Amino acid sequence: MTKPFTLLQISDCHLLADPKGRYRGQSPDECLQRLSPAMAAFKPDGLVLTGDVAEDGSSEAYERAIDALIGLAPKRAVIPGNHDDPDHMFDIFDAAGFAQRQVVTWGGWAVALLDSVQPNDPAGALSPTEYQLLEDAQTLALPTLVFLHHPPMAVGSPWIDRYALNAPEPFIEAVGLGQVQAVGFGHVHQVFSEHRGGVQYLSAPATSVNSQPDRDSFTPDPTGPKARWYRLWRNGRWASGVISAG
Template identity: 30%
Template sequence: MPALKVLQLTDQHILPHAGDSMLGIDTEQYFQQTLAHAHATHGPFDLILLTGDLGQDPSADSYRRICRHLQTYQTPCLCLPGNHDDQELMAIELNEGLVSCRKHLLLKNWQILALNSQKPGSPAGFLSPAELTFLEQTLSAHDMPALLAVHHHCVASGSSWMDTMQIENGEALLAIAEQFPQVKAITCGHLHQEMQTRHKQIAIFATPASCFQFKPLATEFELDTLPPGYRVFELLDKGALQSSCHYLPIGMRDLQTKSHSY
């Protein structure tokens, strides 16, 4: 049995009003379906981790609706911001019961660190000096195995248009992480696609979106036809881990695949 089971959901892009659609789909409905499928197939979980872009043109009501959907599962939930999010609104509205925007969580013999890679006024990622200090100080104070979560990717994905938006100082993140052998993995969102690679001893993951996916290795915005997805982590004793991605068994007939942006 795993020591901990973590569900990562990312890039919900929930719209300001219930029933709104983007690129032909209801992103909130897909978020609910993804949560339900993950729990029906793998649940219950010890933690639900939302790694950014929870809202598209975020509003207080969109975050409240996200909070209600999460509270259904009576599971600790950590929410961190992406480039589309309003961090201040998140801190207010995603702060009820088991749902929070906490930056550090100790669960059994693991620690989860949530980093903010927002760069004001830009879709790209950047880790402020305060974020890097938080990371270094927290890892110095806790030597239990660590999973780091951040919205933007810190290594190239091979999708050249997306790689213009990766963490601009990702090498600073990796330089700190590689100093601490307890850092076992870094997981992100933003890419709307699955990725798994390594940097030295650290496993690096990206997770498919709970709405729509981008085509891998694309040079410009291009939608894939894969359905909504999610990632499951099994965090084992002594720092070992296993991870896999899963997709909803649905077609994407309504997705406007010829769109050039969103």
């Protein structure tokens, strides 16, 4: 069997303008640095940043994220999270060669990059533009991965479930119709996996601070920063798991 395409999903870095700034009591820069050797060891072919790259939407945070990650993989993409400034980050990541607001074809797979952010609201929503991207991906007739920041279902943690994707039913129906194999999201700062309607829904935990699962309020997880990996074979076979800095 031919070599698979290795994709890293990197989420919720929450970097701040000040490189010494703290997020939930820890340095998000140091967390990302701790995880970097484990991510590099995967020798990824592509990486997708799934939002909340910055806690504060600052240029400084985006530029440090790019500096830290640009050498990790030859193909790169990014989608925004609710803490990001979507238009501002678009310009900075566009200049650095990150794919955005499109469907990319990597390793014989379609990878749809959906923007689920709505202004001044931590919960998510998908506009007709995003549903059109999903349709565009389906017309490629390739095994497909869909990324968005917000979870389309509750993960069992009320502190974040109140800010999930609004009105997720049409989305779940749309991804269940075609060749979508998996939907990857961030936002929840914990590992989550659920199979529904023939599609696997998977979170990437945060590279910053995670919470223990199934908690009413954010409860720091002492097991450290994490990311998710995917291996994608051209015949549609795939596998996924979580990388931890330990």
